Amino acid sequence: MDARRVGLFGGSFDPVHNGHVALARLALAHLALDRVVWIPVGHPWQKARRLAPADHRLAMVRAAVADEPRFLVDDCEIRRPGPSYTLETVHELRARWPGVQEWFLLLGEDQYAGLPTWHGWQDLVQCVTLAVAARDARVPVPTGALRAVPHRLEVLPLPTWPVSSTLVRQRLAAGQDVDALVPPAVARYIACHRLYLTD
Incomplete structure (x- = not known):
């Protein structure tokens, strides 16, 4: 990869929606990134809910x-067997793209607060700069174990965006329109494959 500053954006993307795209575009501009790498989760060890099949989630993100x-x-x-650990992903991508000088991990405020529950989180924060999306540009305050571990933090001033994957799934299951919530290509893909008709 011909890039020096790269953002990593992982998630279930079940489905990907306009809020995800807005956050990734904000990160590009605010952090002066050369690339944002979207990484749909394979086996989310912290999620109890069953996700849509990985091939569909991957195709929707690409669209x-x-x-x-x-x-x-x-x-x-998705290709890697076993639980999807962000630390393993970062190690894999750093080995694949040694020319990248700085890695940023895009997170929501809730993910930042829950970071100490992640596998190998203390090693993870030494490998990346945490780019946390915060409402009203407020600086997230680390709590508990996270406060005791030095880490690099950038704040992404994210406007209020009233959309979530849960809302999209609920509207689809109820037979309601989601054109204002997801990119047009994603809406077409969902309709073509009749995804999320029941939740």
């Missing part, structure tokens, strides 16, 4: 980001 050349979709977590 959502096709018009932005600085977005790249990587299926390493």
Whole structure:
């Protein structure tokens, strides 16, 4: 990869929605990134809910980001057997792209607060700069174990965005329109494959 500053954006993306795209575009601009790598989760060890099949989630992310050349979709977590650990993903991508000088991990405030529950989180925060999306540009305050571990933090000032994957799934299960919540290509994909008709 010909890039020096790269953001990593992992998630279930079940389905990917306009809020995800807005956050990734904000990260590109605010952090002066050369690339944002989208990484759909393979086996989310912290989620009890069953996700849509990985091939559908991967295809929806690819459809959502096709018009932005600085977005790249990587299926390493889907291909890798066993639980999807972010630390393993970061190690794999750093080995694959040794020319990258700085890695940023895009997170929501809830993920930042829950980081000490992640596998190998103390090693993870030594490998990346945490880029945390915060409402009203407020600086997230580390709590508990996270407060005791030095880490690099950048704040992404994310406007209020009233959309979530849960809302999208609920509306689809109820037979309601989601065109305002997801990119047009994702809406077409969901309709074509009749996804999320029951939740």
